[in-house]
Amino acid sequence: MFQEIAFWALSAAGVGGALGVVLVRDVFRAALLLVLVFMTVAGLFVLMSAEFLAVVQLLIYVGAVAILIVFAIMLTREVQQGNLPNRLHLPAGILTALLLAAFVYVVLDTDWNQQVGLADIQPGQEQLVQERLEARGLGWVSEAVQSNTVGGLPVDWEDGVERQILERIGEVPSILEGRSSDQPTREVTALETEAQLLQAELILLEQGRLVARLHPAFAEEFQAATGPTPPSEDLMNALNAPDSPVQDVVEIHPKAQGNITWWVGPDGELQGQDRWWLVGPDGDLKYSVVPGQASGTLSVNGQSVTVENFPVLNIFEGRYEQAEERTGIGDLLINDYMLAFEVAAVLLLATIIGALVITRER
Amino acid sequence: MDLERLLILSGILFCIGLYGTMSRRNAITVLMSLELMFNAVNVAMVAFAKYIVPLGVQDHLGRLLTGQMFVVFIITVAAAEIALGLAIVIALYRNRETVDITEASLMRR
Numbered sequence: 001m002f003q004e005i006a007f008w009a010l011s012a013a014g015v016g017g018a019l020g021v022v023l024v025r026d027v028f029r030a031a032l033l034l035v036l037v038f039m040t041v042a043g044l045f046v047l048m049s050a051e052f053l054a055v056v057q058l059l060i061y062v063g064a065v066a067i068l069i070v071f072a073i074m075l076t077r078e079v080q081q082g083n084l085p086n087r088l089h090l091p092a093g094i095l096t097a098l099l100l101a102a103f104v105y106v107v108l109d110t111d112w113n114q115q116v117g118l119a120d121i122q123p124g125q126e127q128l129v130q131e132r133l134e135a136r137g138l139g140w141v142s143e144a145v146q147s148n149t150v151g152g153l154p155v156d157w158e159d160g161v162e163r164q165i166l167e168r169i170g171e172v173p174s175i176l177e178g179r180s181s182d183q184p185t186r187e188v189t190a191l192e193t194e195a196q197l198l199q200a201e202l203i204l205l206e207q208g209r210l211v212a213r214l215h216p217a218f219a220e221e222f223q224a225a226t227g228p229t230p231p232s233e234d235l236m237n238a239l240n241a242p243d244s245p246v247q248d249v250v251e252i253h254p255k256a257q258g259n260i261t262w263w264v265g266p267d268g269e270l271q272g273q274d275r276w277w278l279v280g281p282d283g284d285l286k287y288s289v290v291p292g293q294a295s296g297t298l299s300v301n302g303q304s305v306t307v308e309n310f311p312v313l314n315i316f317e318g319r320y321e322q323a324e325e326r327t328g329i330g331d332l333l334i335n336d337y338m339l340a341f342e343v344a345a346v347l348l349l350a351t352i353i354g355a356l357v358i359t360r361e362r
Numbered sequence: 363m364d365l366e367r368l369l370i371l372s373g374i375l376f377c378i379g380l381y382g383t384m385s386r387r388n389a390i391t392v393l394m395s396l397e398l399m400f401n402a403v404n405v406a407m408v409a410f411a412k413y414i415v416p417l418g419v420q421d422h423l424g425r426l427l428t429g430q431m432f433v434v435f436i437i438t439v440a441a442a443e444i445a446l447g448l449a450i451v452i453a454l455y456r457n458r459e460t461v462d463i464t465e466a467s468l469m470r471r
Contacts, residue, residue, distance in 0.1 A: 011371050018375050018398050022382035027390055034394050037375075041401045048368070048412045053404075053433050060437055065397065065444050072390055072448040076455045082388075086464055089385035096381040103373030107366050112414060332431055340431075344438045351442035355449035359456075 006047055014040035025082040027073050035066045052329050368409035375402035389451045389461045393444060400440040404433045 013036060020033035038061040045054035333341055375398055382395030411429025455461050 015374055018378040021394050022378055027388055030391060041405060044405055045408055048408045050408045050430055053430055056437060060441055065441060068444060068448055072451055075452055076461045083391050084387045085385050086387045092381055092384035096377045100373055100377040104370055107369040112365055329427055332427055337431055340435060344435055348442055351446050355445050358449040358453045
């Protein structure tokens with residue numbers, strides 16, 4: 001909600017300021033309106049979680065470019081003559097209006113290959129979602145999509161799926177009725193996992209780090225259904241041992257008494273390595289959840305455990321790296337874009353020399 | 363924050379900048395309009411970086427920051443451009459006592 005308001009306010013200020021830059025007759029005021037546009041763009045960067053760029057935008061554009069422009073206006077003393085249009089302003093207006101229409105048409109007409117979690121599914125996108133789910137080995141979700149049911153309950157496509165799945169969390173214990181909670185079926189486990197992932201995603205976004213846990217509502221209901229069984233001390237000792245594959249237990253949700261608990265590494269590392277652990281009711285390791293590859297053999301607590309092929313909705317990939325953004329740009333600049341960095345530095349040097357040569361007194 | 367509306371906003375800013383670049387006489391306004399266009403492109407870059415995942419490089423660390431790297435370099439080039447452009451404007455003013463670019467017709471024919 002706040003993001004919506006901020007986006008529309010920034011958009012209105014940005015477009016109004018940009019129109020002012022072009023149309024206001026006083027060049028000096030146009031320069032000040034340009035500063036306003038720069039600031040709204042910085043605000044948009046923040047909204048798009050590009051904080052570093054927002055700071056750079058403020059420092060370079062507002063701090064340097066705007067000052068430079070104001071200096072140039074002062075030095076050229078044409079403020080009184082103002083900002084007149086040339087002869088071509090009418091054809092230019094028509095041309096840019098046509099270009100804008102073309103932009104809008106292309107943007108709306110293109111099927112952008114957006115990274116959709118289940119959160120972003122819109123009515124009419126069922127086919128697309130199904131293809132992506134099948135590509136991830138999530139046939140059961142795909143079937144649910146086809147039959148318009150999730151966990152045996154009908155899906156209302158008009159209403160967005162993520163929220164419905166989150167609502168289904170409360171339904172899982174009722175699905176478990178008549179089945180042994182020690183041996184949940186693949187379907188139920190997968191549904192739980194998905195709900196956890198969806199919830200964990202929200203927590204990840206809130207905290208900027210990875211702390212996965214169960215949805216509190218689900219934990220309470222599940223606890224009420226199964227009764228408390230704390231994790232064994234042996235397991236805790238094994239997990240906390242120096243040579244444990246899990247370096248640190250960030251959080252143990254009360255859900256440990258029930259069916260599944262998430263364990264997360266010290267820095268919340270998710271990418272690439274075995275960092276996610278599903279622990280069963282007896283404290284034994286059930287599954288290691290690795291994004292995109294959820295099977296293999298693991299050794300914990302002196303025991304070798306074969307991990308089943310566990311369906312995992314891999315919605316974390318993108319979001320996780322966003323959380324790492326602050327250090328990411330520096331890494332990229334030093335490692336991957338070193339040559340471009342050097343070229344930009346040489347370009348700036350050439351610019352300095354060029355500006356000095358151009359403005360030199362003869 | 364949909365991708366589409368960010369792209370449309372970027373397009374609006376770009377078109378306003380393009381109109382200013384093509385239709386104004388004051389050289390400094392033309393340069394300011396150029397800066398508007400740079401900013402519009404930057405908004406689009408960051409929006410793409412946030413919402414679009416390039417296929418085939420999904421496992422590469424930092425893939426989502428490629429667009430933002432573009433923006434860093436665009437900002438660099440824009441700063442260089444505005445410095446050089448204003449130097450030219452001042453040189454023009456010194457020689458011709460005007461910043462009207464329709465007067466700057468020395469290189470025509």
